[in-house]
Amino acid sequence: MTENTTTGKKNWRPATTLVHGGTTRSPFGETSEALYLTQGFVYDNAEAAEARFNGEDPGYVYSRYANPTVSMFEDRIKALEGAEAARGTASGMAAVNLALMASVKAGDHVIAAKALFGSCRYICETLLPRFGVESTLVDGTDIEQWKAAVRPNTRAMFLESPTNPTLEVIDIAAVAEIAKEAGARLIVDNVFATPMFQSPLELGADVVVYSATKHIDGQGRCLGGVVLSDEEWIADELMPFVKHTGPHMSPFSAWVLLKGLETLPIRVARQTESAGKVADFLAGQSKVKRLIYPGREDHPQADVIKRQMRGGSTMLAFEIDGGKEAAFRFTNALEIIRISNNLGDAKSLITHPATTTHQSIGEEARAELDINDSLLRLSIGLEDPLDLLEDVEKALAAI
Ligand SMILES: *Cc1c(COP(=O)(O)O)cnc(C)c1O
Numbered sequence: 001m002t003e004n005t006t007t008g009k010k011n012w013r014p015a016t017t018l019v020h021g022g023t024t025r026s027p028f029g030e031t032s033e034a035l036y037l038t039q040g041f042v043y044d045n046a047e048a049a050e051a052r053f054n055g056e057d058p059g060y061v062y063s064r065y066a067n068p069t070v071s072m073f074e075d076r077i078k079a080l081e082g083a084e085a086a087r088g089t090a091s092g093m094a095a096v097n098l099a100l101m102a103s104v105k106a107g108d109h110v111i112a113a114k115a116l117f118g119s120c121r122y123i124c125e126t127l128l129p130r131f132g133v134e135s136t137l138v139d140g141t142d143i144e145q146w147k148a149a150v151r152p153n154t155r156a157m158f159l160e161s162p163t164n165p166t167l168e169v170i171d172i173a174a175v176a177e178i179a180k181e182a183g184a185r186l187i188v189d190n191v192f193a194t195p196m197f198q199s200p201l202e203l204g205a206d207v208v209v210y211s212a213t214k215h216i217d218g219q220g221r222c223l224g225g226v227v228l229s230d231e232e233w234i235a236d237e238l239m240p241f242v243k244h245t246g247p248h249m250s251p252f253s254a255w256v257l258l259k260g261l262e263t264l265p266i267r268v269a270r271q272t273e274s275a276g277k278v279a280d281f282l283a284g285q286s287k288v289k290r291l292i293y294p295g296r297e298d299h300p301q302a303d304v305i306k307r308q309m310r311g312g313s314t315m316l317a318f319e320i321d322g323g324k325e326a327a328f329r330f331t332n333a334l335e336i337i338r339i340s341n342n343l344g345d346a347k348s349l350i351t352h353p354a355t356t357t358h359q360s361i362g363e364e365a366r367a368e369l370d371i372n373d374s375l376l377r378l379s380i381g382l383e384d385p386l387d388l389l390e391d392v393e394k395a396l397a398a399i
Contacts, residue, residue: 014080014196018261022075024068035255036068063251065243070254074226076261077216080195081208083228085235087242088249088257092191092211093119095225098247099187099207100124100156102237106132108155111184113140113170115163115369118357120189124158140170141301143178150182157182160189165353165377166370167192167292167317169301172308176204185233191215194344196268197311201228212253214344215314217260218267222253267346267382271314274385278378279316281389287326287396289319289374315343317377324373326399327352331376333398336383336391343379348388351377 012021026034041060043049051057060066070088078086089095100123104110112124114137124135138145140159157179161170172188179186187207188200194215200208210216212224226249227238242248249257272295279293291298294305295312320327331339331350340349341357351357354373358366366372380388 012079015265017079018076018264021079022072022077022258024072024075033072033255033258034069035251037251038067039063064246064248065239067248067251067254069251069258070249073249073254073258073261076258077195077210077226078228080261081201081228082199083201083208084231085233086226086228087234087238088212088254089225089227089242089247090249090253091223091247092189092209092213092225093123094247095209095211095227096120096158096187096189097123097127098238098241099209099227099229100128100158102233102241103156103185103187103207104128104133107153108133109151109153110135110156110158111146111149111154112137112157113159113161113163114138114365115140115166115168116158116160117164117189117191118361120158120160121361140175141168143171143174146175146178150178150184154182154184156185156187158187158189160192161198162192162294162313162315164192165317165351165357165375167294167299167313167315169294169299169304169309171301171304172198172200172203172205179206180204191344192313192315193309194264194268194314196265197272197309197313203308206230206233212257212260214342215268216257216264216344218264218344218346219260220342220345220347222256224249224253224257268311268314270382271344271380272312274383274388275314275316275378275380276312277385278380278388278392279312281392282316282318285396287321287399289321291318292316314380315377316380317375319372319374320376320399321374322399324352324354327374327376329399330395333395334391335394336387337378337395343377345379346382348381348383349379351379353377 074086136149176186185206188205190208191211207229210226276295282288283291293316320330337348337350
């Protein structure tokens with residue numbers, strides 16, 4: 001290795017960090033980051049192997065533990081987030097599972113906001129209790145519920161904000177304070193805000209997780225995730241899990257996601273600008289009942305958004321007047337915006353949560369989360385916003 005651009009350049013602005021941060025060049029001096037598609041590493045002699053294994057020589061051992069391309073991804077996002085350490089994972093769910101499992105043991109208690117991505121809800125509600133970790137789900141926007149749920153054995157709190165799919169916003173600093181007092185680690189799933197618009201660690205969270213599958217790739221190619229936190233916890237608690245259970249990110253995915261980070265700021269800015277235009281258009285339509293967009297003054301938690309976010313969202317949620325039938329008619333009439341459960345993509349994507357992503361949680365849980373049959377979730381992509389507006393307008397007329 002001849003050059004590592006992470007060292008000594010901590011005061012770069014985000015866009016510069018996302019282009020140069022973490023780059024480690026090989027002796028060839030390649031411009032683009034190298035893809036080290038290798039499982040293992042060879043040692044010059046038996047003594048060198050011994051030194052690598054006992055930690056005297058800090059080099060690479062095996063790609064289940066660490067890999068140079070994955071390290072570049074981790075160092076780049078770590079520099080952006082202002083975290084001490086990061087670990088790349090095979091998917092966003094691997095990151096969430098890892099962050100929770102590394103925080104608790106049997107007999108502990110977890111509090112989570114009930115408005116969660118479906119699989120996150122499964123981990124908190126079903127998986128953790130199976131291993132003797134009780135969990136309480138609260139209405140995340142009601143700070144009193146967090147306080148009331150604290151028990152002497154509460155060791156972790158988990159939330160996402162804005163939430164999926166209703167884009168509620170939770171006061172991260174307020175929950176962080178409760179977590180600190182309780183001696184629990186606050187884990188924030190920051191996918192919907194993206195690292196561009198929200199920095200949970202600065203707001204007092206202990207751990208940030210991402211599904212890199214979403215905006216970080218942003219072009220629908222690879223799954224990936226990342227856990228960011230302090231050096232000590234990552235080394236002592238998280239790393240043993242990574243090493244021994246095998247959820248580490250593959251070098252190929254890391255390479256794609258590393259290149260995704262380079263264009264993240266311009267993509268998120270453009271997608272957010274377009275989302276704002278679509279939101280403003282929908283807000284004035286008689287066939288649209290409820291519009292939730294974190295970039296608008298009429299968002300239910302607009303005051304919290306002002307305090308903790310630096311931008312709106314690439315996502316919006318709205319209800320079409322006329323229930324499932326009208327919502328389906330609208331969705332089916334769209335030509336540019338495609339039907340898919342993914343988000344953060346270059347392609348605009350629409351989802352009917354009640355019949356897809358949130359079908360399995362059941363009607364009662366859906367009602368609790370305000371996910372009714374009229375609700376649609378729209379992820380805005382990189383198309384010309386005028387084409388998107390025309391697409392939406394035509395589909396509304398088709399209802
Ligand atoms: C997609 C998503 C996840 C899961 O990520 P995968 O990469 O699909 O495993 C977790 N949390 C949120 C908020 C998500 O949107």
